Amino acid sequence: MRKALLALAAVAGLLFATAAPANAYEPVNIVHTERVQAGPYGLTVGFSTWPLKAMQSLDFTFIPDGGIEGKSGTLTMVNPEGGQNRKQPLVRHPRKLDVWGLDVRSMPRPGAWTLRFTVNGPAGSGTGELRALPVLEQPGPPMGVSWAISTLPLIGLVVLVVVAWRRTRSRLRGGELPAIG
């Protein structure tokens, strides 16, 4: 009993010790940039991590020359196989409101991705692409292993249901239980 409590306390302690303090939201720190020409608009694309790895989240910033004032636009992500995500509006980065961006976003799989921008502003509309954005393999264990670990409760649940089903089968068969209340 004492051992169980100690283990519980250790788990709780570990949780608290390893966690970041509440509300400590990190500033957007750009370590790499690329340039995109979308018609008349020059655009600087910033990355808070470089190189990119699949599934690892980062902050993106999209800064048109002269700032975002009076401009709008959309972003489409094209995956390495050529499939397109839904076009999304370019919106302000939630932790850096003076520029457009995406916060804590990851690229789901490795390969050469494309970011397609459409920018509308005083000089009209323009489209440009950041092609062959390299995304490396994901770090960490293979997904199969991770999913196997995660589905253990499901396996436990199935075992429980099978055992309960077998044990109650004879009692539930034929005769109906009475209603309640």
Added chain:
Amino acid sequence: MDLTASGVKTASVAKPARTGLLPANVVLGGSLLSLVGLTWDIQWHSDVGPDTFFTLPHLFLYAGSAVVGLASLAVVLLTTAARRAGRPVDPRVGGRVVNVFGKTFAAPLGYLVSGVGAATFLLYGLWDQWWHGLYGFDAVIDSPPHIGLLLSITVSLIGTTAVFAAAREHRWGRLGTLGSLTVLLTFAPVLALGLQQVPDDYADAVSIGQSTMAVLLVAVGAGFFRRPGGAVGTAALVAAVQAVFWWFSPWAAQAYAEMVGLPMRDAISGVPEMPSLTPMALLPVAALMELGYLAGRRRGWRPGRVSVVVGGVAGLLIGLSLPVQRVLLYTGAHLPPAWYLTTTAVLSAALGLLGGFAGWRFGGMLCLLAPAKKGETADA
């Protein structure tokens, strides 16, 4: 200070009727804390964004599981102590007692399941923390550790349902079972988001999963109560929770954002995220299921078989309604082509048959957790 007053009537509830009421409600309270934390957390990610481990919604989630775990542990230890002292153990408190680790612990089945779910939640929480250390705080609901966490909550919610079902002969036991089923049904569509990992080229796996779980749990309600109102009562309570969360989730996300001084995202849908996962067609479909059970009862058909048929029909309708519901709620969402809707609805119907069959049976199994009265077939 003496607070007793002369002439105060003693409570009308007999002592045995109250046995088990307190821990059962503490466990249900913990489940509700987790549910509130989850709807808040999901909304927070979509409307505001930045995450750390110690956001308030996360605290709700973890506190909920801690409450469930500690209450379950307390009951298991008390039961173990009672058996060692040779005192009789009331099976209405959490159901039949099973031995754990040989005969080291005596654990009522319901509390054993809820406690194990809460304990695995903590373990998956540690794994989730490690995962975020490696991959960062990209808020995807269907990451392996998140699905592990959601499955753990599911296990503890099933335990909670069993805890109340064991007290079936009391009104609070039946109401608590209804409440636990409601929490499970409100929670289930989020778990079904794990099916986003399944290829969806030919049918919408998430909608199929969501409709199957909804049909299954409504059938559990019907199979447990075994009287008119079991199915529709479960669905009505789910609709009530959906209505409350519809208001609560966006409000809580905004209030918390203001509290910590973060702006709302520029492009938010304005749609409450988790409540919009719950099938809105559930209440009318459950009413239809109820009619099916009623008709079967009048004609003397075997309810287990009736449940299969009504489950299939319900699966078809809910499976068809979910893609439409998304189009109605989210601007820019497109209705999939007719063939895709058809395959989704047909597969939902097939799994609905299974849901109706298994759900009725699970309801019966829950009934058997309660000590049998004289003359009950459960005793045979």
